[in-house]
Amino acid sequence: MNNKLKLIRYHYRSIKYSYGLYRGLKTKFNILDIEYRDLNRLNSSLYSQLYLGDLDAIRIKSFLNKEEISKYINNLSKLKPALLFEKPFGFTHGPSLIDSYEKMDKYFDAAKEYFKELNNTMGFDFHDKIVNVLMDLSLNHVCEIPNCSGADYAFFPMKNMKRLCGSIPAHNGLMFYDMYPECRHIESLIDKSNQISILLLMQKSEKGGDLEFIDWRYCDTPKDLSTDVLRNMAMRKARKSIDLLPGDLILFHGGQLWHRVTDILGRTPRISLSAFSSFSLNHESILIWN
Ligand SMILES: O=C(O)CCC(=O)C(=O)O
Ligand SMILES: [Fe+2]
Numbered sequence: 001m002n003n004k005l006k007l008i009r010y011h012y013r014s015i016k017y018s019y020g021l022y023r024g025l026k027t028k029f030n031i032l033d034i035e036y037r038d039l040n041r042l043n044s045s046l047y048s049q050l051y052l053g054d055l056d057a058i059r060i061k062s063f064l065n066k067e068e069i070s071k072y073i074n075n076l077s078k079l080k081p082a083l084l085f086e087k088p089f090g091f092t093h094g095p096s097l098i099d100s101y102e103k104m105d106k107y108f109d110a111a112k113e114y115f116k117e118l119n120n121t122m123g124f125d126f127h128d129k130i131v132n133v134l135m136d137l138s139l140n141h142v143c144e145i146p147n148c149s150g151a152d153y154a155f156f157p158m159k160n161m162k163r164l165c166g167s168i169p170a171h172n173g174l175m176f177y178d179m180y181p182e183c184r185h186i187e188s189l190i191d192k193s194n195q196i197s198i199l200l201l202m203q204k205s206e207k208g209g210d211l212e213f214i215d216w217r218y219c220d221t222p223k224d225l226s227t228d229v230l231r232n233m234a235m236r237k238a239r240k241s242i243d244l245l246p247g248d249l250i251l252f253h254g255g256q257l258w259h260r261v262t263d264i265l266g267r268t269p270r271i272s273l274s275a276f277s278s279f280s281l282n283h284e285s286i287l288i289w290n
Contacts (some may be wrong), residue, residue, distance in 0.1 A: 029213055029240055031057045039136040047138035047251075047286065048197035050277065052192050056213065056253045057242070060133065063249035068122070069202055073271070075121045083114050087159070089166045090269060094118065094157030096290055098183050099206065113243075115155055127155060130198070133249065134277070134286055142285040146189045153186070153289035156200070156273040161209060166264035170234040173197060173255040173276060174218040181226060188288055190278040197254025198288070200273045201244045206266025210241045211250070214258035221258075234258045251277075 032046065032055055039060065059138060066070075069279060070153045076093075085092045094114035119126055129255045134143040145152045161167070173195040177184050197212065215238040237258070252259070255278070264270055275290045 012101075022289065029215075030054070031058045031059055031254045033059050033061060033244070035061050036063045039133060042136055043139070045137070045139045045141075047134065047141070047196070048138075050196055050251060050253060053194070053217075053253055053256060056138065056257060058251045059242075059244070060249040060251075061245075062247050063081075063133070063200065064202075064247040066247070068124070069246050071123045072202060075123070076271075079121070080117065083110060083117060085110075089168060090160045090162040092157050092159055093121075094290075096157045096159070097180060098185075104182070108148065110141065111152055111154040114157065117154065118156060130156070130275075130288065132195040134288070137251070138286060144285055144287060146186065146280075146287045146289055148185060154275075155288065155290065156198075156275045157290055158173035158202070158271060158273050161205075161261070161264050161270040161272075163205070163264045163267060163269075166205075166209065166261075166270060167257055168261040170214055170246050170258055170260040171173045172218045172221070172258045175221070175227070175230075177204045180224070186289060189280060191281060191283065192278070193281060194253065195255030196251050196277045197259075198249065198275045198277055199244075199248050200249045201246055201270075202273060203246055203271035204244075205232065205264045205268045205270045208263045208265035211244060212239045212241050212260050212262060213252070214260065217256045218258075234260075 034042075046055065046058055050058055075180065078094055083093055085095065087096075090110050094117075095110040098104055098107050115127070131143045135141065145155055147153065174192070179194070214234050216234055225233075241262075242250065254276075261270075277286055277288045279285070280287055
């Protein structure tokens with residue numbers, strides 16, 4: 001077996017075939033596992049494959065090691081309260097998704113402060129490390145944070161999800177633009193045919209808090225039904241729980257692919273950092289924001 005074949009081990013986590021129109025007639029979960037240390041040996045644009053839906057996810061094992069994770073978790077006790085925001089599932093550190101025009105200035109101010117604080121909390125240049133991953137996956141494409149009149153969007157806010165309130169109901173990334181018209185201004189910057197979710201798990205709960213892929217795509221989803229009805233329909237599709245360990249980074253087809261995070265059942269909160277990514281309109285760069 002040549003090196004590339006050895007490196008690229010496709011795990012076909014196929015559940016069933018459905019009859020979507022997106023990229024042929026098949027739908028199954030193709031998850032590619034790569035060790036972080038092997039990333040720079042790649043020489044194909046896996047990012048494009050992911051974007052087009054030939055791959056559903058790229059799971060980068062041990063993106064962070066145990067020491068890096070412990071340092072981050074220990075530093076969480078020193079966070080500035082100004083950057084902590086209450087959410088239905090617990091709280092975020094750093095702003096996530098603009099959900100109202102009134103809050104836009106606050107969002108951009110918090111994004112700027114958070115960017116500095118994220119690197120401090122990590123203890124190394126986290127932005128640089130993420131950009132290098134995207135460059136390795138995209139034959140060295142330019143990767144950047146988009147901006148709105150000079151103000152940068154948020155980069156990898158943290159979610160702290162707690163028992164009893166912690167879950168993220170079924171959704172896909174593209175439906176956010178229907179749910180929150182306020183986040184549509186990013187549409188003028190990105191190719192909106194898809195969006196890649198990038199998720200870094202930092203702490204697992206003892207039970208629950210699993211990322212689940214749902215066998216349904218935005219392109220096959222009726223556009224005239226309410227979010228609640230769509231969520232009920234999504235929960236009748238086949239689902240697959242995705243194994244992640246603290247330190248694993250997963251990039252997935254989250255713009256199109258429905259997914260959810262199951263209820264947190266253990267005492268330990270689930271901590272994750274996440275962002276969206278897409279090609280810029282002219283495909284000259286890859287943009288990362290939240
Ligand atoms: O697991 C998380 O923290 C959020 C996952 C998610 O919905 C996403 O990254 O699109
Ligand atoms: Fe998502």
